[in-house]
Amino acid sequence: MALLLDNQFQELPPDKAVDTKLFLEAVSHLPPFFDCLGSTVFSVIKSDINGNITKIRAVYVEDPAKYITLQDILEAERQAHGAAWPKVGATLALMWLKRGLRFIQIMLQSLADGDRDMNNPNLIRVNVTKAYEQALKKYHGWIVQKIFNAALLAAPYRSNFLKALSKGEEVKEEDCLANVRQFLVNYTATVDAIYEMYTNLNAELDYTV
Amino acid sequence: MALLLDNQFQELPPDKAVDTKLFLEAVSHLPPFFDCLGSTVFSVIKSDINGNITKIRAVYVEDPAKYITLQDILEAERQAHGAAWPKVGATLALMWLKRGLRFIQIMLQSLADGDRDMNNPNLIRVNVTKAYEQALKKYHGWIVQKIFNAALLAAPYRSNFLKALSKGEEVKEEDCLANVRQFLVNYTATVDAIYEMYTNLNAELDYTV
Numbered sequence: 001m002a003l004l005l006d007n008q009f010q011e012l013p014p015d016k017a018v019d020t021k022l023f024l025e026a027v028s029h030l031p032p033f034f035d036c037l038g039s040t041v042f043s044v045i046k047s048d049i050n051g052n053i054t055k056i057r058a059v060y061v062e063d064p065a066k067y068i069t070l071q072d073i074l075e076a077e078r079q080a081h082g083a084a085w086p087k088v089g090a091t092l093a094l095m096w097l098k099r100g101l102r103f104i105q106i107m108l109q110s111l112a113d114g115d116r117d118m119n120n121p122n123l124i125r126v127n128v129t130k131a132y133e134q135a136l137k138k139y140h141g142w143i144v145q146k147i148f149n150a151a152l153l154a155a156p157y158r159s160n161f162l163k164a165l166s167k168g169e170e171v172k173e174e175d176c177l178a179n180v181r182q183f184l185v186n187y188t189a190t191v192d193a194i195y196e197m198y199t200n201l202n203a204e205l206d207y208t209v
Numbered sequence: 210m211a212l213l214l215d216n217q218f219q220e221l222p223p224d225k226a227v228d229t230k231l232f233l234e235a236v237s238h239l240p241p242f243f244d245c246l247g248s249t250v251f252s253v254i255k256s257d258i259n260g261n262i263t264k265i266r267a268v269y270v271e272d273p274a275k276y277i278t279l280q281d282i283l284e285a286e287r288q289a290h291g292a293a294w295p296k297v298g299a300t301l302a303l304m305w306l307k308r309g310l311r312f313i314q315i316m317l318q319s320l321a322d323g324d325r326d327m328n329n330p331n332l333i334r335v336n337v338t339k340a341y342e343q344a345l346k347k348y349h350g351w352i353v354q355k356i357f358n359a360a361l362l363a364a365p366y367r368s369n370f371l372k373a374l375s376k377g378e379e380v381k382e383e384d385c386l387a388n389v390r391q392f393l394v395n396y397t398a399t400v401d402a403i404y405e406m407y408t409n410l411n412a413e414l415d416y417t418v
């Protein structure tokens with residue numbers, strides 16, 4: 001379980017401002033995880049997410065003192081880009097990144113809650129599909145939705161997925177899921193805070209790809 | 210038609226050695242073409258091909274005098290990497306790149322030859338499928354094959370594709386196809402030469418992704 005617990009997200013401050021540096025540090029541990037899912041399909045998703053993180057980091061390192069929180073970045077870009085905003089820069093990258101993060105959140109939550117296809121208890125398709133429907137589907141046109149349905153067939157078995165979460169260590173299933181629940185506390189709060197920020201700043205778009 | 214004809218591949222010398230610099234120059238004009246196909250699906254293919262080109266160029270610029278021809282690169286890497294070769298470095302990148310190039314070649318050839326679905330004369334699915342079956346399918350596992358089938362639905366209409374080939378200029382269909390035939394002469398010879406080189410050096414692999 002090292003993988004998730006070693007890289008906990010930080011507890012948010014009362015004003016729910018997300019610290020850019022800590023966020024980038026925590027989130028950068030997620031993409032390598034796609035490597036252990038064992039299909040070329042996931043490398044495409046990994047590079048999309050990596051691209052988002054790289055773009056946000058590039059803005060941050062330009063002026064770390066100016067971009068202490070994620071909201072600082074969005075507000076500066078709103079100022080700088082006029083009508084092109086929010087479909088631009090780190091604002092766009094984080095808009096998509098948060099959807100990938102929400103996908104991961106719902107999928108892990110669904111596993112932790114014990115959602116399971118009783119006819120195929122060792123598959124995680126129900127959990128993946130639930131996450132897809134809530135986090136991503138509405139932003140995908142019908143062709144990408146079809147591609148998702150095909151890609152779903154590459155999802156690992158539940159047992160292998162839990163093992164991968166535990167970095168290959170032999171951990172009892174209940175211990176692994178307890179660790180997932182622990183991980184989800186600050187992680188979910190962070191993702192929620194980013195969604196709220198997009199709503200508050202009117203920075204959310206719903207075009208499809 | 211500017212697009213293709215501006216960036217002709219060079220005629221090969223009698224020994225069919227492919228000049229690395231000229232090859233990299235000519236091939237780097239292909240990926241931007243995927244942008245005008247109008248779907249996010251193609252950006253994934255574009256980055257895969259771009260990744261291949263970047264990898265080959267990175268080796269070339271280390272020592273241009275040493276890597277005059279593509280064969281110089283493969284032979285140097287065979288020497289340097291021992292048992293890991295050919296699934297390594299620019300040898301691996303070119304192994305995949307040539308398949309993408311073959312795909313494009315067969316697809317354009319099929320258009321030039323007039324292969325057409327008489328029930329759907331404005332679709333290019335027959336041409337795309339023919340190219341896929343001959344150039345890529347055997348290197349893709351069943352899930353990626355399914356993803357291809359879904360991605361095929363994003364293929365542009367024939368008329369739009371020909372227009373894109375002509376860089377958006379209004380060109381008569383026959384003129385456009387004549388230009389394609391012209392482009393294919395040196396292009397096909399180059400791709401053939403690369404395939405032959407892989408056979409001769411025993412550098413070809415047939416694992417699936």
Ligand SMILES: CCCCCCCCCCCCC/C=C/[C@@H](O)[C@H](CO[C@@H]1O[C@H](CO)[C@H](O)[C@H](OS(=O)(=O)O)[C@H]1O)NC(=O)CCCCCCCCCCC
Pocket residue numbers: 044045048049051052053055089092093094096097099100103128136144147148151152155209249250251253254345353356357360
């Ligand atoms: C020869 C064979 C040919 C076949 C080729 C087929 C290729 C098919 C490719 C299908 C799409 C793959 C997934 C990527 C989708 C991406 O298109 C979207 C939007 O991506 C965003 O787009 C923006 C512009 O609109 C900016 O460029 C963003 O970039 S920016 O940083 O520059 O601003 C970028 O992230 N991201 C998404 O939908 C996010 C996806 C997150 C996924 C989360 C986990 C899902 C797990 C699923 C498990 C089953």
Ligand SMILES: CCCCCCCCCCCCC/C=C/[C@@H](O)[C@H](CO[C@@H]1O[C@H](CO)[C@H](O)[C@H](OS(=O)(=O)O)[C@H]1O)NC(=O)CCCCCCCCCCC
Pocket residue numbers: 040041042044045136144147148151253254257258260261262264298301302303305306308309312337345353356357360361364418
């Ligand atoms: C939330 C939604 C989730 C959905 C996510 C789904 C994502 C699905 C992604 C499907 C695959 C997309 C295409 C990419 C396939 C690639 O996997 C393969 C092998 O790619 C090679 O792999 C090597 C290692 O084995 C090295 O890394 C090479 O890299 S290296 O340079 O590092 O050595 C790399 O090119 N390339 C290929 O098969 C080549 C493809 C060429 C395509 C040519 C045109 C096709 C046109 C088709 C028109 C319809």
